[in-house]
Amino acid sequence: MSAYIPGLEGIIAAQTAISMVDGANGRLIYRGYVIADLAEDMSFEEVAFLQGVEHKLERPSIPLAIHATASFPTILAMFHRRQLGLAPVKPRADLGHAANYLYMFDGKEASPERVRALNTYLVLLADHGMNASTFVARVIASTDSDLASCLVGAIGALKGPAHGGAPSAVMDQLEQIGTAENAERWMREARKQKVRFMGFGHRIYRTYDPRAKILKALCAELNPKFYELASKVEETALMILHEEHPERPQATNVEFYSAGVLQAIGLPKEYFPPTFAVSRVAGWTAHVLEQSANNRLIRPQSEYIGPEPRKPVPLAERG
Amino acid sequence: MSAYIPGLEGIIAAQTAISMVDGANGRLIYRGYVIADLAEDMSFEEVAFLQGVEHKLERPSIPLAIHATASFPTILAMFHRRQLGLAPVKPRADLGHAANYLYMFDGKEASPERVRALNTYLVLLADHGMNASTFVARVIASTDSDLASCLVGAIGALKGPAHGGAPSAVMDQLEQIGTAENAERWMREARKQKVRFMGFGHRIYRTYDPRAKILKALCAELNPKFYELASKVEETALMILHEEHPERPQATNVEFYSAGVLQAIGLPKEYFPPTFAVSRVAGWTAHVLEQSANNRLIRPQSEYIGPEPRKPVPLAERG
Numbered sequence: 001m002s003a004y005i006p007g008l009e010g011i012i013a014a015q016t017a018i019s020m021v022d023g024a025n026g027r028l029i030y031r032g033y034v035i036a037d038l039a040e041d042m043s044f045e046e047v048a049f050l051q052g053v054e055h056k057l058e059r060p061s062i063p064l065a066i067h068a069t070a071s072f073p074t075i076l077a078m079f080h081r082r083q084l085g086l087a088p089v090k091p092r093a094d095l096g097h098a099a100n101y102l103y104m105f106d107g108k109e110a111s112p113e114r115v116r117a118l119n120t121y122l123v124l125l126a127d128h129g130m131n132a133s134t135f136v137a138r139v140i141a142s143t144d145s146d147l148a149s150c151l152v153g154a155i156g157a158l159k160g161p162a163h164g165g166a167p168s169a170v171m172d173q174l175e176q177i178g179t180a181e182n183a184e185r186w187m188r189e190a191r192k193q194k195v196r197f198m199g200f201g202h203r204i205y206r207t208y209d210p211r212a213k214i215l216k217a218l219c220a221e222l223n224p225k226f227y228e229l230a231s232k233v234e235e236t237a238l239m240i241l242h243e244e245h246p247e248r249p250q251a252t253n254v255e256f257y258s259a260g261v262l263q264a265i266g267l268p269k270e271y272f273p274p275t276f277a278v279s280r281v282a283g284w285t286a287h288v289l290e291q292s293a294n295n296r297l298i299r300p301q302s303e304y305i306g307p308e309p310r311k312p313v314p315l316a317e318r319g
Numbered sequence: 320m321s322a323y324i325p326g327l328e329g330i331i332a333a334q335t336a337i338s339m340v341d342g343a344n345g346r347l348i349y350r351g352y353v354i355a356d357l358a359e360d361m362s363f364e365e366v367a368f369l370q371g372v373e374h375k376l377e378r379p380s381i382p383l384a385i386h387a388t389a390s391f392p393t394i395l396a397m398f399h400r401r402q403l404g405l406a407p408v409k410p411r412a413d414l415g416h417a418a419n420y421l422y423m424f425d426g427k428e429a430s431p432e433r434v435r436a437l438n439t440y441l442v443l444l445a446d447h448g449m450n451a452s453t454f455v456a457r458v459i460a461s462t463d464s465d466l467a468s469c470l471v472g473a474i475g476a477l478k479g480p481a482h483g484g485a486p487s488a489v490m491d492q493l494e495q496i497g498t499a500e501n502a503e504r505w506m507r508e509a510r511k512q513k514v515r516f517m518g519f520g521h522r523i524y525r526t527y528d529p530r531a532k533i534l535k536a537l538c539a540e541l542n543p544k545f546y547e548l549a550s551k552v553e554e555t556a557l558m559i560l561h562e563e564h565p566e567r568p569q570a571t572n573v574e575f576y577s578a579g580v581l582q583a584i585g586l587p588k589e590y591f592p593p594t595f596a597v598s599r600v601a602g603w604t605a606h607v608l609e610q611s612a613n614n615r616l617i618r619p620q621s622e623y624i625g626p627e628p629r630k631p632v633p634l635a636e637r638g
Contacts, residue, residue, distance in 0.1 A: 007615040008330070013327055015623075017623070130619050132461060144480045149476070156469065156472045158462075159462075161462070162462045302339075
């Protein structure tokens with residue numbers, strides 16, 4: 001029995017061939033490919049295939065994994081149109097995954113530029129080692145439960161603000177700051193009131209998140225208005241955080257520039273977290289297949305810190 | 320970074336005051352009370368209160384935890400009646416939790432004997448350390464997600480056959496065996512074909528599961544027909560398993576006699592796993608409150624075992 005480590009930090013909970021988060025060197029690798037090499041030249045479909053491909057198991061199976069991954073944007077786009085009282089738009093067989101998401105969402109074909117940006121976003125966020133939602137999917141898979149249960153559990157974790165539920169919070173904070181000129185004054189005031197800067201810090205990366213780097217360049221290209229404000233806010237946040245804790249490595253995380261890219265693509269901010277799920281489902285399904293292929297129930301211990309055994313007062317002896 | 324331990328076996332994933340599984344001594348303790356002292360003299364409501372009581376946090380909150388725990392039997396009973404085309408039956412304020420479940424299920428008041436048996440079952444299964452479903456609930460809670468997401472994830476894990484999804488399988492196997500006289504012949508033949516005996520073995524207990532002991536006595540009292548067959552099957556299973564692996568401690572787990580108790584209560588076998596959830600939701604909600612009260616994102620590491628980085632072939636260069 002080992003000592004209790006809060007958050008299981010540093011504990012290896014699974015062996016995986018799907019992705020490596022190389023925090024010390026700021027690298028993310030998918031099955032032997034560095035993320036920067038995949039972000040622009042590979043389609044999300046290829047990356048999803050790459051992640052799931054090595055498994056032959058039939059329960060949960062590759063066809064089910066493909067079905068789940070394909071369903072996410074269709075469900076979201078239908079939900080969106082229903083909210084607006086619009087008729088649903090069926091996917092088109094001649095469009096790729098990213099193009100179909102935007103087509104079903106808007107009811108018209110998106111520009112190649114928007115499609116390419118969404119594809120890059122989807123590729124970048126498809127997997128990230130043993131993050132909380134992926135870990136939930138693997139724990140559920142370890143009980144021999146079904147794929148849908150694994151994915152529903154993972155969604156429940158992803159929506160938490162400490163995981164994937166916060167990218168719209170980046171946008172909210174930038175809206176409050178308003179202008180680049182206003183950034184430093186607003187942010188110093190905010191820190192006095194213990195307000196957290198949204199989009200900074202990550203448990204694993206000790207250098208710049210490689211995904212944030214690619215998304216930052218994409219923001220500069222596609223969303224110059226956002227970029228002007230965001231890059232100033234980033235610079236100021238890193239300066240203030242360094243002043244407060246010079247000993248801590250501080251870095252912009254993937255959520256910060258995700259917000260600007262998703263805005264440029266034209267998605268409403270309440271669709272930022274579910275669009276994260278549209279990408280990450282490729283990783284979740286791959287991890288469920290990997291867990292199922294060589295399964296052992298994930299069942300850790302707890303350390304009891306309650307009172308020592310004592311006798312209860314039976315019902316009959318109470319007033 | 321520690322070494323990879325499959326299934327996180329022996330790794331402490333949380334500190335908890337809610338329950339202690341004392342595997343070496345075959346004890347289960349809820350906040351300082353030995354399970355045997357609670358099983359008959361305490362109502363499930365008191366046990367649920369005991370588990371959740373020490374937390375004051377308002378998101379997830381005690382009122383939400385009570386609401387969720389109260390809802391489970393109502394939802395199940397309504398579902399059951401709807402399946403049969405019957406009108407739903409509202410809970411009655413003058414009945415306790417176990418009595419209301421059976422009342423809403425059947426549309427008439429259950430005998431005190433059935434109510435008492437169900438209460439004992441609910442008390443016994445309400446919490447059990449860091450089992451997979453509870454662990455899922457805590458990982459989801461650690462992302463600051465909502466209580467409903469934690470519970471839905473936990474249900475997804477509980478339904479897995481390696482966790483809570485197998486108690487009806489005990490009943491299926493006993494039905495196949497048919498009679499006590501047939502037990503040894505059937506079971507030796509089954510082992511030749513690598514059929515697993517349902518209801519035996521547990522990762523933690525090295526002696527008799529204290530819950531199984533209480534449920535066994537309840538079975539003998541309420542379900543003598545089941546008990547005659549089941550006790551013979553148990554005896555034979557333990558004998559055969561010991562012959563095969565004399566070095567392994569083999570023990571009857573909680574699922575084995577649960578089946579007979581739930582049958583005596585009058586629940587159909589497809590309601591055995593969800594009735595487990597009716598009990599365990601008390602533990603899940605307590606663990607979510609405990610996790611939220613002193614939170615740290617549960618985010619372990621993975622060990623990458625995929626290929627070393629290589630360059631992908633860009634889309635444009637492919638045929």
